[in-house]
Amino acid sequence: MFTRQRLDALLFLGPAVVLMLAFFLAPIVVNILVAFSDMNQTVRFGEFPTTEQFNKLGKLDAEAFLGFELRGSFYRALALTATFVFLTLFIFNVTFALILALTTTAVPERMGAVFRAIWLLPRMSPSVVYALLWLWVVDSTERGLLNQVWMLFAIEPLNLRLDHPMAVIVVANGLIGASLGMIIFTSAIRSIPEHLFHAARADGAGPLSIVRHVVLPALRWPISYITIYQALALLVSFEYIFLIMGPARSTMTMAMLSYTKTLAPGIGGGQYAYGAAIALILIVIGIVVALLMWRLANMKSLLQRPKIEVN
Amino acid sequence: MTLKLLSAATLLASSVSFAAPALAEDVTIDLWSRADKSGPLRAGNIVEAADQLNRMFEAAGSDTRVVINLIETNANGFDADALDLLKAHSVGETPDIMVAAHEWIGSFVEAGLAANLEDHIAGNASMYADMIPALWESVKYKGDRYGIPQDSEIRMFFLNNDILRAGGKEEDFIAGLPAAVEAGEFTMYDFCDLAAEMVDAGAAKVGWVHRPNVGPDFQMAMASFGIDIYNEDEAKLQITKSGLTEYYGWLKYCVDNGSLPADMTSYSWDSTHAAFRGGDALAKFHGIWNVGAQLEAFGVEGEEEYFNKLTWIHSPAAEKGGEPKNLSHPIVYVVGETENKDLAALLVAMASQHVPNTNHAVGTNHTPINYGQVAMPEFQEKGWALIAGTPMLDYAEFMPNHAKIGQYNAITYTGVQAVETGEMSPEEAVEMVIEELEIELGDDVIILD
Numbered sequence: 001m002f003t004r005q006r007l008d009a010l011l012f013l014g015p016a017v018v019l020m021l022a023f024f025l026a027p028i029v030v031n032i033l034v035a036f037s038d039m040n041q042t043v044r045f046g047e048f049p050t051t052e053q054f055n056k057l058g059k060l061d062a063e064a065f066l067g068f069e070l071r072g073s074f075y076r077a078l079a080l081t082a083t084f085v086f087l088t089l090f091i092f093n094v095t096f097a098l099i100l101a102l103t104t105t106a107v108p109e110r111m112g113a114v115f116r117a118i119w120l121l122p123r124m125s126p127s128v129v130y131a132l133l134w135l136w137v138v139d140s141t142e143r144g145l146l147n148q149v150w151m152l153f154a155i156e157p158l159n160l161r162l163d164h165p166m167a168v169i170v171v172a173n174g175l176i177g178a179s180l181g182m183i184i185f186t187s188a189i190r191s192i193p194e195h196l197f198h199a200a201r202a203d204g205a206g207p208l209s210i211v212r213h214v215v216l217p218a219l220r221w222p223i224s225y226i227t228i229y230q231a232l233a234l235l236v237s238f239e240y241i242f243l244i245m246g247p248a249r250s251t252m253t254m255a256m257l258s259y260t261k262t263l264a265p266g267i268g269g270g271q272y273a274y275g276a277a278i279a280l281i282l283i284v285i286g287i288v289v290a291l292l293m294w295r296l297a298n299m300k301s302l303l304q305r306p307k308i309e310v311n
Numbered sequence: 312m313t314l315k316l317l318s319a320a321t322l323l324a325s326s327v328s329f330a331a332p333a334l335a336e337d338v339t340i341d342l343w344s345r346a347d348k349s350g351p352l353r354a355g356n357i358v359e360a361a362d363q364l365n366r367m368f369e370a371a372g373s374d375t376r377v378v379i380n381l382i383e384t385n386a387n388g389f390d391a392d393a394l395d396l397l398k399a400h401s402v403g404e405t406p407d408i409m410v411a412a413h414e415w416i417g418s419f420v421e422a423g424l425a426a427n428l429e430d431h432i433a434g435n436a437s438m439y440a441d442m443i444p445a446l447w448e449s450v451k452y453k454g455d456r457y458g459i460p461q462d463s464e465i466r467m468f469f470l471n472n473d474i475l476r477a478g479g480k481e482e483d484f485i486a487g488l489p490a491a492v493e494a495g496e497f498t499m500y501d502f503c504d505l506a507a508e509m510v511d512a513g514a515a516k517v518g519w520v521h522r523p524n525v526g527p528d529f530q531m532a533m534a535s536f537g538i539d540i541y542n543e544d545e546a547k548l549q550i551t552k553s554g555l556t557e558y559y560g561w562l563k564y565c566v567d568n569g570s571l572p573a574d575m576t577s578y579s580w581d582s583t584h585a586a587f588r589g590g591d592a593l594a595k596f597h598g599i600w601n602v603g604a605q606l607e608a609f610g611v612e613g614e615e616e617y618f619n620k621l622t623w624i625h626s627p628a629a630e631k632g633g634e635p636k637n638l639s640h641p642i643v644y645v646v647g648e649t650e651n652k653d654l655a656a657l658l659v660a661m662a663s664q665h666v667p668n669t670n671h672a673v674g675t676n677h678t679p680i681n682y683g684q685v686a687m688p689e690f691q692e693k694g695w696a697l698i699a700g701t702p703m704l705d706y707a708e709f710m711p712n713h714a715k716i717g718q719y720n721a722i723t724y725t726g727v728q729a730v731e732t733g734e735m736s737p738e739e740a741v742e743m744v745i746e747e748l749e750i751e752l753g754d755d756v757i758i759l760d
Contacts (some may be wrong), residue, residue: 042422043401268721
């Protein structure tokens with residue numbers, strides 16, 4: 001029989017547990033099952049279990065460094081993913097977000113709020129609209145917004161999607177991604193006790209010294225958190241890449257590869273097991289990256305007790 | 312009639328049938344059709360056939376009524392639609408009639424979705440007796456017919472004559488182009504040179520454009536370079552390394568001489584259409600159903616004005632003396648393996664008769680499925696473009712009905728993209744494409760040197 005306590009626990013935790021199982025755990029289990037099958041357009045479980053899909057990504061080779069050799073397209077997808085995640089994360093999601101947070105908290109309160117609101121706009125607009133605006137900006141003809149400016153100084157229009165595709169997706173993703181870091185960093189800066197700034201100034205610290213010795217140490221935990229969180233988000237992010245670049249080879253990251261092989265219309269979709277295998281590898285990479293960063297950032301000790309004394 | 316109207320009518324019909332007394336026996340036929348401006352009557356003709364049948368039931372004093380439940384999908388193309396259809400089938404939602412691109416029949420049969428129509432066709436021989444026999448090839452899988460061709464078409468190169476004139480070409484040259492292509496004198500390379508010449512002369516902003524995504528069009532260019540995509544004896548897909556190298560080499564040649572935009576594969580459909588219909592591009596690689604939009608865009612009327620404005624050529628031969636190619640890509644009715652399949656097949660047979668099919672063909676610029684349609688006054692009057700295109704069918708290829716043709720096209724397209732954007736040399740692209748084909752298609756593809 002249920003005791004009152006157990007019943008309460010069930011009532012309070014039950015829905016959350018069910019949601020977790022249905023929306024977090026079940027998809028991963030299904031993904032694993034599909035990845036080891038040969039499910040394709042006909043949506044049927046034929047052979048199971050089989051490593052057929054993983055053989056498409058790499059093959060065993062005793063001569064090779066790790067005992068296996070990656071297929072060209074997969075190796076390429078890995079390299080593109082690493083470049084995309086690294087550049088977006090460090091240039092925009094962390095560094096630029098930090099700059100935004102520092103500058104908008106340095107200026108008068110109201111002005112700072114206005115700037116932050118502007119930086120939040122892209123996140124609030126539907127992704128399709130945001131992508132469409134980008135398509136207009138980087139349009140390769142003289143009609144493109146960027147080219148209208150560029151052509152004042154140059155003769156040939158720029159074709160960024162063709163010549164610098166990685167730059168396009170990094171900037172497009174970065175300008176959206178920076179706002180999350182900005183908000184978190186801003187609130188962290190706000191929670192630094194005011195007297196520390198006064199004390200620093202009394203000791204003769206300039207603005208840069210204040211940032212370096214007062215603000216940044218207090219931001220250690222939010223920076224670590226944003227780095228890990230955004231790294232994971234970027235690993236699996238593909239919507240802006242797909243909307244802006246389409247299934248272009250030049251930006252075929254792992255997440256894009258998985259999408260185009262399964263659900264993307266008209267470009268060879270329907271290979272559900274193959275896409276699931278790629279997604280499974282992405283999950284494993286995500287776990288490894290998260291654990292590694294957790295360790296590097298020493299998150300465990302950061303989580304133990306608040307580093308900032310709140311009055 | 313538009314599809315919207317149709318679906319409204321169907322909705323109305325179904326709500327009426329709910330209100331009707333329970334005595335009447337309704338047989339519901341689920342009809343799956345993609346909302347497509349280039350063929351609203353593909354579904355409409357089935358609805359009309361059902362109406363006809365219901366009048367027969369009524370006259371016979373029967374309470375049975377056929378209700379068409381139109382499942383109108385909004386997939387972005389027949390490939391995406393076919394995948395959705397297979398998903399619906401996998402959860403037991405198998406429609407009774409589907410409108411599909413013929414090359415998916417292989418997948419449909421393998422999935423147990425498509426009904427074998429051999430008995431139906433034999434049992435209703437008179438309804439199909441006038442069908443153009445070549446079209447039956449497009450619905451065969453492992454020797455049996457699993458679909459009824461609904462329309463046909465020709466894909467080719469369209470050339471803008473005014474650009475040729477502005478570029479200094481004589482009328483004789485323009486008028487002689489189709490014959491020069493058929494004779495194998497005007498090659499793929501000549502075509503690119505001509506396009507580049509027009510760009511250099513300032514007559515065109517863009518030399519020529521092809522579709523910006525994966526699709527059947529590329530198959531005819533591949534055929535021009537001698538790639539036989541299907542081995543019928545073994546029922547396997549096929550690729551020739553040397554032919555593929557030449558084909559990619561030709562694309563590189565076109566990009567290098569300035570006739571083909573390097574970022575063609577990242578164009579949108581809109582900008583692709585606009586480039587040709589807006590008079591910026593000399594040529595476009597696409598299908599005959601564009602005639603309607605072209606008439607409108609160029610502001611011309613009737614056969615004479617049209618052919619004064621545009622020239623049609625096959626995909627030229629790769630080298631002098633070779634054979635040009637083009638592609639026909641029939642859309643077909645497939646009958647689902649359901650309990651209503653016999654009734655569904657009969658409705659398809661009714662919708663495939665001369666009058667309804669001509670309404671569709673003439674309205675949307677598709678070539679006919681029955682020989683007799685060409686003789687109909689409506690065809691003679693409004694179908695001039697289709698009658699003009701029908702002789703081109705002599706050079707037509709079909710896509711193979713192989714379950715993995717979609718994947719095959721997607722992979723060979725990645726090579727097109729890699730070469731055009733300058734990422735890879737043709738040789739590197741061939742190596743990459745062959746490796747991908749081997750990995751993804753395995754035993755389903757034969758690789759020839």
